[in-house]
Amino acid sequence: MSQLSTQIPEGYVKVFSRPRSLSDAKYTYCPGCHHGIIGRLIAEAIDELGIQERAVGVAPVGCAVFLFRFYNVDFVQAAHGRACAVATGLKRASPNLIVFTYQGDGDLAAIGTAETVHAANRGENFTVIFVNNQIYGMTGGEMAPTTLPGQRTVTCPEGRDVKLTGHPLKVSEMLAQLDGPVYITRQAVYDARHIQMAKKAILKAFRNQAEGKGFSLVEIVADCPTNFQMSPVEANRWVVEKALQYFPLGDLKVKED
Amino acid sequence: MELGVIFAGFGGQGILLAGKVLARAGMDQGLEVTWLPSYGPEMRGGTANCTVVLADQPIGSPIVDAPRALVAMNLPSLDRFEPRVAAEGLIVYNGSLIPRDPKREDVQGIPVPVNDIARELGNARVINMVALGALVRASGVVPLEAVVAAMAREMRERGRDRLIEINRQALERGFNEAEKLLGDR
Amino acid sequence: MSRVLMRGNEAIAEAAIRAGLKCYFSYPITPQGELVEYMARELPKRGGVFLQAESEVAAINMVYGAAAAGVRTMTSSSSPGNSLKQEGISYLAGARLPAVIVNVMRGGPGLGNIAPAQGDYFQATKGGGHGDYRLIVLAPSTVPEAAQLVMLAFDLSDRYRVPAMILTDGMLGQMMEPVELPPPVDEATIPEKPWALTGAKGRPPNVVRSFELEPRKLKEMNLVLQETYREIEENEVRWEEVETEDAEILLVAHGTVGRIVKTVVRQARKEGIKAGLLRPISLWPFPYGPLRRLAERVPTVLTVELSAGQMWEDVRLAVEGRAKTPFFGELGGVVPTPREILSEVKKHVPA
Known part of the structure; x- marks a missing residue:
């Protein structure tokens, strides 16, 4: 495998580079998928807060199943949906670790609903990055709890019929009702401005943990060009024009002390 | 030596505690002991029983086919367990509530009006210790002082120090009641 | 050291604490309720973490997380609850995480009842979850032996990196017997866990996982498990x-x-x-x-x-x-x- 040179020629100033917390492994995500951007934002946040040596990630089952390869931090692989329970065990055992889970909508909002709600309600002091792309990616584009009404997937080929399969699950709105969490926010990464906003949210969520404040969740409304059967540009547009209709951006809960 | 005792009655009659105090006294005397409760989903008001085994050698089964002694606090308990008592065994039964004597002729029946005695003592809840006192006298398996000491420690651990004295009196009254009956024979 | 009259469930709990238990997670179920209650009362006082989980599934996954952090950890349940834990147990086995699981068996199948039974023998010894794995399964017959085997379970589990199960039933859980409790384990004698997730400081990152997409590599991971099992069969048969x-x-x-x-x-x-x-x-x-x-x-x-x-x-x-x-x-x-x-x-x- 050829490596890009990291040597900076004389007279040049380095303005952009790979975060230290990201490993050299190549992403396994599809072109145009937002996971890559989100993954990088987490690494930048870890670097900026100087917590690489005590960070532990909890990898989900889903497209991010290989997450542990992409970071220079300790990682544990959780069973599908159980990341918040695993993170609870880790953090309770070693409160000095900075623990984060990274979960998709199937993992966090379907099979892992109970673990998520109860960890949030207990105010567990860890950070959840929740990638809501309205579909099951890795298994082949099935309907997710967050799939939009009318949206076609391989398991709702005529489009999601809310009478049969319910409505898009608004996890962040639900969790914001609880007393446990300190920070629940919904962000997106479809353009540069929103990437910067999402980065700030991720930083805040990690900082909350480092300061011992409690449970923070950053939902990121993302795309899935492959399973949407769209080009990256079209999928990006879908987020703005369709997904955000159901999942409006902004802070849902900010508990200041 | 191996003595199996079944304590049986209504939930709330202190059956399990009476068995535990006996087991504890036996342990303090250097015996091997087991205490096995019947357990059910009811918290209060159902039936309760426990089996206590005291032995001078390691105990195999905590379940006893033919107990050497039965403490029956109500009629259903006497009906249920009387047939199982070993020949030449003992039945201490609550004369205040049970309107009949044991039907068996090969066992020693010891009626003790535990509710009446407890009422005289001023606390209806000490019926279990009255019955245990009678059993201790009738079986002779452990000295009364050991049982009083075990009861006192049990009460202290439960934060019920103020109940030690009345329970001590209950044990003694039960012991003396059996003494009266057995001495007569 | 004097003898104490204890219920099986309580003796198991006390022995686990003396074995250096740091994190205990469980969900209430009869007939092992006294074990949970004992932990709730005692473990926090003695420097450990007690947490009542929202489900058996969550409890075993909390155990998985705590085990990954490298501490001695345990959960307990009774038959129906233990069925729910099977997913997590398979993951523990696959990720080679040490942990102790107590199953105070009751009548089944289904909701069954709460009386003593031994109908979970297959589940415990033949692998109740998916995949080729084994648990070290120890079956005490008296309350003192239960205490002793709990301490052994932690040691064996750490030594072999295989989860260990105490398989007992409601009769032993509920009954009382005199116990001479073993002294607390000197924590300095607990083996080092260089694989644990303690933060990648001065070393490459550690990854705890059972996942390996490439069949030949997964086969290698399995062969390590099988070798460990042969070693256990060689050394740890007890009767x-x-x-x-x-x-x-x-x-x-x-x-x-x-x-x-x-x-x-x-x-x-x-x-x-x-x-x-x-x-x-x-x-x-x-x-x-x-x-x-x-x-x-x-x-x-x-x-x-x-x-x-x-x-x-x-x-x-x-x-x-x-x-x-x-x-x-x-x-x-x-x-x-x-x-x-x-x-x-x-x-x-x-x-």
Whole structure:
């Protein structure tokens, strides 16, 4: 495998580079998928807060199943949906670790609903990055709890019929009702401005943990060009024009002390 | 030596505690002991029983086919367990509530009006210790002082120090009641 | 050290704390409620974490997280709850995480009841979850032995990086017996866990996982497990024999039935029947060898269980036709008395 040179020629100033917390492994995500951007934002946040040596990630089952390869931090692989329970065990055992889970909508909002709600309600002091792309990616584009009404997937080929399969699950709105969490926010990464906003949210969520404040969740409304059967540009547009209709951006809960 | 005792009655009659105090006294005397409760989903008001085994050698089964002694606090308990008592065994039964004597002729029946005695003592809840006192006298398996000491420690651990004295009196009254009956024979 | 009268459930809890337990997670279920209550009361006072989980599934995954952090961790439940834990147990086994799981068995299948039973033997010893894995399964027959085996379970689990299970039943959980508690473990003697997730400081990142997409690599991961299992089979078989020297009928029983059978052996001998007992203490690894050796000379090997014959399959695998292998089992939470077992014994010995 050829490596890009990291040597900076004389007279040049380095303005952009790979975060230290990201490993050299190549992403396994599809072109145009937002996971890559989100993954990088987490690494930048870890670097900026100087917590690489005590960070532990909890990898989900889903497209991010290989997450542990992409970071220079300790990682544990959780069973599908159980990341918040695993993170609870880790953090309770070693409160000095900075623990984060990274979960998709199937993992966090379907099979892992109970673990998520109860960890949030207990105010567990860890950070959840929740990638809501309205579909099951890795298994082949099935309907997710967050799939939009009318949206076609391989398991709702005529489009999601809310009478049969319910409505898009608004996890962040639900969790914001609880007393446990300190920070629940919904962000997106479809353009540069929103990437910067999402980065700030991720930083805040990690900082909350480092300061011992409690449970923070950053939902990121993302795309899935492959399973949407769209080009990256079209999928990006879908987020703005369709997904955000159901999942409006902004802070849902900010508990200041 | 191996003595199996079944304590049986209504939930709330202190059956399990009476068995535990006996087991504890036996342990303090250097015996091997087991205490096995019947357990059910009811918290209060159902039936309760426990089996206590005291032995001078390691105990195999905590379940006893033919107990050497039965403490029956109500009629259903006497009906249920009387047939199982070993020949030449003992039945201490609550004369205040049970309107009949044991039907068996090969066992020693010891009626003790535990509710009446407890009422005289001023606390209806000490019926279990009255019955245990009678059993201790009738079986002779452990000295009364050991049982009083075990009861006192049990009460202290439960934060019920103020109940030690009345329970001590209950044990003694039960012991003396059996003494009266057995001495007569 | 003086003896204390304790319930099985409480002795298990106390022994676990003395073994250096740091994190305990569980969900309430009868008949192991006293274990949870004891932990809630005692563990936080003694520097550990007690957390009541929202489900059995969450509890076992919290154990998975705490085990990944490198601490001694445990969960406990009873049969239906243990079924829910199977997913997490398979992950623990696959990720080679040490942990102790206590199953205080009750009558099944389904909701069953809360009376003592041994119907989870297959689930415990043959792998209740998915994949090729084993648990170290220890079956105590008395309250003091339960305390002792809990401490052993932590040691073996750490040494081999294999989850260990204490398989017992409601009778032992609920009953009281005098226990001489072992002294607390010197934590300096607990093996180092260089694989634990402590933060990638001055070393490459550690990853705890059972996941490996590439079949050949997953095969290698499996072979490591299998090698470990062979090593455990070599070193950790535990059993007790009672009056086997001249036995004409050998009873095989585990856990609380094992102790009931001790009374049966005593009564049978009083009546002139040369009965003996082999009581497997490690249900996995099962004492195939010791049982096979006895079957060379004992004509009848009678298995007694609170199940329809789950351990009986292992008995027959050990005996391999060397002796007759009748079976006597009870179901649904019914516990046979010594007399009932003795009359069964009499059916199989010449009058």
